[in-house]
Amino acid sequence: MQLTILGCNAATPRKNAQTTAQLLDIKGQLVLIDCGEGTQMQLRKLGVKFARIQHIFISHLHGDHFYGLIGLISTFRLLGRSADLHIYGPKGIKEIITLQLKLAKSWTDYDLYFHELTSLDSELILDHEKFTVETLPLNHRVYTNGYLFREKTGPRKIDKVAVEKYVVDIADMENLKQGKDIIQSDGSILANQLLTLDPEPSKSYAFCSDTAYLPELAKRIQGVSSLYHEATFLDQHQDLAVKTKHSTAAEAAQIAATAEVNQLILGHFSSRYSDMNAFVLQAQRYFQNVHLAEDGKIFDL
């Protein structure tokens, strides 16, 4: 899994400060998470072949998380896209997009599927061949979901030494990868474990933005490899965090610690701060492996 931060700033796009958008590469599949204004320009600037995006997940209908979506949809049309595009997001997103397409008399030539979300409970919303996506209901001023991406476990790995030793037929290799035992010509059985190694452990990534401090979130993301959690504020603005239903860096770190994730990425920074190191320091009171999101930064998860 590779995560590219396209934008990580709160509220309004500014010079060199894009609003929320992330590109996640899961085993070669590109998904876009949130889509603030100017996301398509960021994708071009970073040289991403963004026509490959087939799934877009929008957390909530505040502008800094989706005002770039209609432009991206239009650009796909102008570039002659034919592949389906799936949009996941709160109820209302379909009306916003289709109203604009209708008034512009600019229907897409490709199929556009809206998957509108209304549930307050976590749901499995995508079961792809290579990964799954579940919603993570958050607590914000409007209906909001985070998203949990889990790679599916890959095939078992052939143990080349063992395969040679036991003289396995080439035709059986696929069965071995699928975890099946081998029935030899004399009817005896060769156990799969003798011939294969465990596959790469599958990675998972939880995107949680925007949300007030939500302790019960930790249960839902227990043990994920990487967590992106919003950290709009520092301790000294705890009152603002409560009032606007955002989190502080320390609160994000407490979620990471309780959920025992491997690493925490902080983002959605308020523009009032210039010393970003304070986010790391305040988070590290609770959780050590903290990183800061930054526009254009790439994380190998």
Next chain:
Amino acid sequence: MQLTILGCNAATPRKNAQTTAQLLDIKGQLVLIDCGEGTQMQLRKLGVKFARIQHIFISHLHGDHFYGLIGLISTFRLLGRSADLHIYGPKGIKEIITLQLKLAKSWTDYDLYFHELTSLDSELILDHEKFTVETLPLNHRVYTNGYLFREKTGPRKIDKVAVEKYVVDIADMENLKQGKDIIQSDGSILANQLLTLDPEPSKSYAFCSDTAYLPELAKRIQGVSSLYHEATFLDQHQDLAVKTKHSTAAEAAQIAATAEVNQLILGHFSSRYSDMNAFVLQAQRYFQNVHLAEDGKIFDL
């Protein structure tokens, strides 16, 4: 009048190629004409104090002319704007904007006025103390208006030498500026023309985008100081211009020549061209004083 080109490219925003948006300074009043995605970032990049914008004119509801509007409206709210904001544009623009504000539960704290346009005839839509704005119905794939901005004539200028010679009371200066004659203490009349000079000639600016070649437009903009006319294509793509209801550089120049404007600014260039000089050359077959729009360029009109 001063015109700042914020973006001048057709279809989709790209790296270093913003879509249509212009900032017009008329006697200190800032108006925004069209508002492609990323316009607010361009305004910041160019250091414009954009909170001063009170009137926004949208030509039509294709994305490259208005997808940045909702973001700008939201940013005004986040910056604590209290001044009224007036939006002029095709019917439907109010629904697009208010639907998004409603779903985000983010009503503006300032008053937002929509002036929706439906007429196929030219209308006077704003009679400001310092300028007027009329629509210029265009011929595009959706309902589209250009806009004609005319400065109002300023006060007459005091002729300092004459005023000294005739010993005019300071209290009469305002009357002189308004064009009135002076009644002296002996009852005799001093004609205004003796004491004042003509005011600066008032400037006018016509913004015409997007449109197919529309010869009757020339009548409506006869003698304007400056004309911005779209030139999406060059001669060799005349067929595309007809099909998509856009203009070529040569067609834009023919409008400028017939309307006897002072200068022509071309813009809305298709991304298929790299040699921009061809636009000037093809236009100059019909009209000499041609300039190319360029993102960030400022024209003193």
